[in-house]
Amino acid sequence: MPRYDVVIVGAGVIGCACAYYLARAGVRVAVLDRNQVNSGASGRNAGSLHFQLEYRLIQNQDLLDRQLPFLLPLTLAGIEQWRSLPEELGVDIGLKMTGGLMVAETPKQIALLRKKSEIETRCGLNVEWLSGDEARQLQPGLSQSVQAALFCPDEGHCNPRLLTPAYARQAEAAGAKFLEPCEVVDLARTGGKWLVRCRLVNGGAEETIQAESVVNASGAWASELALKANLHLPLFPVALMMSVTEAAPKVLKYLVQHVGRKLSLKQVSDGNILVGGGWSAKLQTSAKQGAGKPEIRLDNLQKNLAAACDVLPAVRDLNLIRTWTGITGITLDHLPVIGQFAEAPGFYVAAGGSGFTYGPTYAKLLSEYILTNRQPELLKPYSPDRFSDLNMFMGQ
Amino acid sequence: MRVEKGINRPQPISITVNGVSQQVYPGETLATVLFSAGLQCFNQNRFEQRRAPLCNMGTCFECLVSVKRSDNDRPQRLRACMTDVEEGMVVEAGEGFSITPPLGDRS
Numbered sequence: 001m002p003r004y005d006v007v008i009v010g011a012g013v014i015g016c017a018c019a020y021y022l023a024r025a026g027v028r029v030a031v032l033d034r035n036q037v038n039s040g041a042s043g044r045n046a047g048s049l050h051f052q053l054e055y056r057l058i059q060n061q062d063l064l065d066r067q068l069p070f071l072l073p074l075t076l077a078g079i080e081q082w083r084s085l086p087e088e089l090g091v092d093i094g095l096k097m098t099g100g101l102m103v104a105e106t107p108k109q110i111a112l113l114r115k116k117s118e119i120e121t122r123c124g125l126n127v128e129w130l131s132g133d134e135a136r137q138l139q140p141g142l143s144q145s146v147q148a149a150l151f152c153p154d155e156g157h158c159n160p161r162l163l164t165p166a167y168a169r170q171a172e173a174a175g176a177k178f179l180e181p182c183e184v185v186d187l188a189r190t191g192g193k194w195l196v197r198c199r200l201v202n203g204g205a206e207e208t209i210q211a212e213s214v215v216n217a218s219g220a221w222a223s224e225l226a227l228k229a230n231l232h233l234p235l236f237p238v239a240l241m242m243s244v245t246e247a248a249p250k251v252l253k254y255l256v257q258h259v260g261r262k263l264s265l266k267q268v269s270d271g272n273i274l275v276g277g278g279w280s281a282k283l284q285t286s287a288k289q290g291a292g293k294p295e296i297r298l299d300n301l302q303k304n305l306a307a308a309c310d311v312l313p314a315v316r317d318l319n320l321i322r323t324w325t326g327i328t329g330i331t332l333d334h335l336p337v338i339g340q341f342a343e344a345p346g347f348y349v350a351a352g353g354s355g356f357t358y359g360p361t362y363a364k365l366l367s368e369y370i371l372t373n374r375q376p377e378l379l380k381p382y383s384p385d386r387f388s389d390l391n392m393f394m395g396q
Numbered sequence: 397m398r399v400e401k402g403i404n405r406p407q408p409i410s411i412t413v414n415g416v417s418q419q420v421y422p423g424e425t426l427a428t429v430l431f432s433a434g435l436q437c438f439n440q441n442r443f444e445q446r447r448a449p450l451c452n453m454g455t456c457f458e459c460l461v462s463v464k465r466s467d468n469d470r471p472q473r474l475r476a477c478m479t480d481v482e483e484g485m486v487v488e489a490g491e492g493f494s495i496t497p498p499l500g501d502r503s
Contacts (some may be wrong), residue, residue, distance in 0.1 A: 247442060
């Protein structure tokens with residue numbers, strides 16, 4: 001029977017990065033994925049690196065109070081890690097950290113932006129208040145409708161098609177073993193060891209792998225995998241749409257987001273403008289879990305593109321060349337769930353939250369947790385223990 | 397050049413291609429019309445390379461041409477392979493047509 005220290009299920013950014021940080025520390029790691037490296041949300045999101053507070057946090061005081069003490073150190077750790085990644089991974093990952101603007105168009109949005117700015121300044125995040133004219137001076141081409149903006153110099157974007165494969169290659173070079181496409185059939189803990197029963201997709205034979213620990217890095221499907229270990233994990237799939245225009249002359253220097261509308265805009269080095277912001281596609285309920293391809297919702301696409309044209313009118317002149325979907329996962333409280341289950345020692349999870357912006361950081365912190373068997377301070381708000389009521393009659 | 401023998405076509409309509417009026421048939425795409433007019437290069441890309449239709453199914457965007465629905469219309473850059481001809485269309489295409497989007501200040 002193959003034996004590893006850690007079996008990671010899910011070869012997205014968190015799984016591959018975690019494999020890299022663990023393998024580099026001399027841990028024997030196997031990564032399983034029922035599709036391929038980077039085939040899920042990690043490779044399908046719009047690649048924003050957003051460090052300003054998210055709209056959903058500003059709207060929820062309780063959530064904010066709980067998270068705020070941890071947010072700045074996590075954000076600073078994330079920013080520092082991103083800046084070091086191209087050198088550490090040794091390849092081009094399309095990283096640009098030239099800054100990001102969050103814009104407001106109405107008095108109500110300005111008030112929200114003001115509140116956000118006060119919270120961020122209080123907790124020490126580097127943001128600068130700009131009037132509409134100042135914002136247009138910084139980023140020519142922004143619409144006259146932009147009345148104010150918050151600028152964060154550390155924001156930017158990274159190419160989601162390059163990041164995770166770069167991590168995977170480095171993990172492999174450090175000794176991690178990748179098994180794909182390989183699906184987990186069952187997870188059980190006996191005699192203090194985890195037995196991972198898995199099967200190569202496309203008709204392979206079943207095999208059992210022994211591991212000291214298992215990392216559930218299966219993104220939107222993390223609850224499905226948790227159930228195989230007899231655990232409930234309240235994380236729900238959400239299908240989102242992203243779009244890209246044809247290549248255009250350089251017009252957009254910064255990541256642009258909106259405080260009151262779902263919108264993210266960025267221009268990649270080849271000139272294409274990526275349009276996202278969290279507009280939903282239709283999840284296919286009839287499809288087998290993990291396999292269903294969401295359906296593009298034209299009504300939402302139109303709203304997404306309208307927001308883009310309102311904020312950056314030059315987008316109107318561009319051809320849209322592709323819209324695609326990806327499935328991410330959210331928890332009941334919108335915070336990520338990262339840590340070890342009290343009901344199943346050695347069973348770790350890292351899923352939910354802003355999985356691209358913070359994926360490398362979540363993975364690094366989780367690998368520290370596994371290496372030291374001590375919960376890093378920064379992960380305290382995200383422990384799966386907050387859902388332990390659900391697991392009173394579950395576990396290993 | 398079109399197949400004539402044994403084909404019944406509707407009444408032709410006229411469009412303008414690079415300033416020259418052309419008799420074309422409803423149901424034809426601009427790509428068909430441009431090919432039959434002998435055009436081999438449809439546009440120049442942003443690297444000033446000459447391009448022509450590659451996929452003929454809307455994916456590659458190599459066949460972009462400039463189209464106005466009428467003389468006074470704002471020009472749009474459309475895929476010739478996915479655009480059916482319409483009476484009165486004004487088309488710019490060929491080596492002189494650059495597909496680089498003209499991004500003016502529209503704020």
